[in-house]
């Protein structure tokens with residue numbers, strides 16, 4: 135594991151973002167751990183999170199035209215990341231996000247921010263079964279733009295409904311790369327070397343849903 139990944143896990147634990155317990159996921163699975171980026175909830179914490187994402191984009195070598203953050207947690211992620219990336223790379227990439235409920239008045243619709251065109255990078259918090267990424271790909275394609283990749287904080291390394299890995303499904307179906315700052319494997323390494331967390335429950339969960 136690289137130093138910046140260790141630092142990211144330590145920082146997530148310190149902010150209460152990475153938690154152990156029992157959590158119901160979007161997929162309907164009950165997980166013994168949860169990664170809640172909503173708890174990067176001050177200017178300093180969110181600013182630092184944006185810098186991790188900006189660094190990951192720099193290292194990926196991808197050159198998207200637009201950054202897209204799916205509601206809700208993708209909204210502060212894409213906003214903070216675009217500020218951090220502009221500072222890091224002196225490159226002002228436009229960004230956009232969606233509403234979960236279409237707005238019926240004013241400008242209306244589900245999209246907010248820059249219009250979706252060209253190569254669009256999806257910026258989200260985690261991938262579990264891949265549903266959220268599929269929804270984003272649909273929104274981007276419907277707008278006439280091209281999904282160019284996915285950047286997430288955590289790859290939970292789980293299987294999708296098809297029985298294939300969620301990441302494998304995304305990369306094979308949509309022919310786009312997925313970049314994750316950390317994965318479940320990194321969290322397990324960290325837990326084992328620092329004697330924290332509920333390894334037994336995580337190992338059981340991984341046996342059932344992991345890749």
Ligand SMILES: O=P(O)(O)OC[C@H]1O[C@H](OP(=O)(O)OP(=O)(O)O)[C@H](O)[C@@H]1O
Pocket residue numbers: 160161204205206207208258259260261262263264265266267
């Ligand atoms: O890979 P998946 O199985 O789709 O799961 C991961 C998605 O689930 C959560 O979204 P959700 O819409 O639940 O939450 P939010 O409104 O808090 O962003 C999370 O933010 C990811 O976008």
Ligand SMILES: O=C(O)c1cc(=O)[nH]c(=O)[nH]1
Pocket residue numbers: 158159160161167168169170171259260261262263
């Ligand atoms: O799959 C999810 O719903 C999910 C998992 C996780 O670790 N964090 C999160 O915000 N959502």
